[in-house]
Amino acid sequence: MPNENTLSRRGLFMKLGILFNGLVAAALGVPVLGFLLSSVTRGRANAYLSWVPLGPVSEFPEGETRLATFRNPNGMPTDGKTVDTACWVRRVEGDQFQVFAVNCAHLGCPVRWFPQSGLFMCPCHGGAYYRDGSRASGPPERGLFEYATKVQDGLVTIQAGELPTPGASAALVGKKSPCA
């Protein structure tokens, strides 16, 4: 009969068994967590962003705002139509473009452009924006999300790949564009 201060052989094995199982669980937990968080921990910052062409400059008349679509650069074969994304392209003049996400800066519903009144209107909660994307009225805290834009080889090109959301908007355009 072992007294209370000594460790019995069975007690030791029991404790070792718990320890061994704990170690195995922790070791297996690392890859499980790594898998679960893979969409977050993916490589470098802005890993999802890349430059995507929207079409030749000539497709966008000066002073007008047109809907354009592009394919998300991170698509998988099973994504179906969901990788096709719409955006509003405003050609201010010459090679100067503004490209807005269709997602309202309030909660992401698709805004529509009304050229007659020069406003973007959101069907969900009534957000409205001016033609330059700045906030006009309604619940949004800010203007429309704007993609970083450049004209390359006669093509309007934007830096895209992430769903723009109000809290994450800083990440959308990187450091350069003010994204106001």
Place this chain on the structure above:
Amino acid sequence: MAEVGQWFDRRLQLAAPIREISEHPVPRNTASWWYVFGSAALVVFLLQLVTGILLAMIYVPSAGEAWSSLQTLNHDVTLGWFIRALHGWGSNFMIAIVLIHMVQVFLFGAYKFPRELTWIIGVFLLLMTLGMAFSGQVLRFDQDAYWGLGIGASIASHVPIIGPAAVKLMLGGPIIAGATLSHFFALHVFVIPGMLIGFVCLHVLMVLKLGINEWPMPGRLVKRATYTSEYHELTKKDGAPFVPYAIWKDMFFAAFVLVAVAACAVYFGPFGPTGRPDPTIIQTAPKPDYFFLWLYGLLSYLPPSMETPALLIGPVVVIAFLVLLPFLSGEGEKSWRRRPIAVLTVLLIAVILGTLTHLAGYTPWSPRMNAWSGDPVPAQFLRSSTALERQGALVFQVKQCRNCHSLGDKGGLRGPSLDSVAVRLTEDQLIRQVIQGGGNMPAYGKNLSPAETTALVAFLETLHPAGQAPARDASRDTVLREDQEGRSSTRP
């Protein structure tokens, strides 16, 4: 037959515990129609399990195929539409019954000692039920689901610091796509139901162990020291076996609920799917399912500065309050007759949720996207109008003013109706409002030429009830008169 039964029971040894459970005494007055909602929720949950498994036999959780597989279920698979409708209506009934059950438990003081943990697990069951409803709406991968996910992601992005990571974790990637649907499929089919089954078992087990809450009598106070013995006294003196004394009401109500679900399923049919989940189709006004409409309404009324705190702190406060409730008032009066604040709280919440749900039904805060081209200017506003005023009416339509402002009860409700705007605003005020906006109206200065503004305001000036003069600036008359007098006096 009896021998077969005995053969099994010698091995399973379940007959005695089952008999004990079914014949456990319950207070006589709990055999009431008020005590049937918990068991009804359980029965609807079982219906959801069965219909869910049936749907999973056809449904394809792929962003490219889900929508078509729902069409297949609706149109090609025998009775597929009915199983989808049962599952959809079962979901609505389950939320409704869980909420009613919760209100009944709250008003009957059943969350008090010693049933605190039963209540807390019930709170988690409610959250899981709502989680099932939201993830289920995502699996119906249509336009509403797609943009609803966008709304969910936008809310998640408000979390400080980890917001962007939370969005990617929720979507399973940088955008709403195949991985998003698969993530929600795993949640809806494995994770949440697994937890639900576990928690439901605990919940029911505790009801059996602690006994059903006795009918609350005004003045019979709960005390930690004496409650348990008093309860046992009550079940001994005035108790009756649960089977068959009380259970028949549960059975009747559960059957009635199932019939109601089936009747709704047959009459109204399955929910959707609405349009294809194609993000390039932006001519859509997404709306959540019925039990999330109140949230949709709330989000349009929150002022921008309140949004982040309300979205992030609000749910934490509500859940914390619900979890802590049995510790804040674990003793004392159970009867709702002597708990006026409890009754008023329930009524207040019901009125708020009901109002927001009702408003979300016709979204007065959203511009009517087609009003400018679809709703004509009523003829009574154009009678005996000048050419300039008619030109103004044209500007009014073409510049989409109608999308937010109604005329003759037609048009948007975002801004005030303009049927009698000339009575409220003077000409100068109208010009200022149109050009500079303000009070939640965009400024139109850049989009209206001076001629258009003049015409528009001339039209707006005609909008006043017959016999009621338009508002005018009295000081302006004086200035004009003085100006005229001055001019005439200086004239030789």
